[in-house]
Amino acid sequence: MAETTKRKPRQIPAEEVFAGWRKEPGFQQAYNELEEEFAIMATLIKARTAADLSQTEVARRMKTTQSAVARLEGRGHRASLDSLRSYAQATGHRLRITLEPVAPKQPRPR
Numbered sequence: 001m002a003e004t005t006k007r008k009p010r011q012i013p014a015e016e017v018f019a020g021w022r023k024e025p026g027f028q029q030a031y032n033e034l035e036e037e038f039a040i041m042a043t044l045i046k047a048r049t050a051a052d053l054s055q056t057e058v059a060r061r062m063k064t065t066q067s068a069v070a071r072l073e074g075r076g077h078r079a080s081l082d083s084l085r086s087y088a089q090a091t092g093h094r095l096r097i098t099l100e101p102v103a104p105k106q107p108r109p110r
Helices: 012-023 028-034 035-050 055-062 064-075 082-091
Strands: none
Touching: 012 028, 028 035, 035 064, 035 082, 055 064, 055 082, 064 082
């Protein structure tokens, strides 16, 4: 019998995937609408990695499960203030929320 060699699927770099998606109509607008959510998720993960903690360790400190921490990091926009405070404390951080003014809309030419 001939030996069969299993081939690993080709991994496509994320930038290559995003480049393709950017060409799709509506992609950039949808991406921009999620910018705040991505920023929250990135901030949570950055705090955890800066503290050199695993999700499991953060969960232990928060008295919750690793899967709850993963959900929090994956959908930070749905987190309660209590959850965010607990996460911040577990990672040795303080929760701070800021509101920034948006650029005023330009009037349409008539």
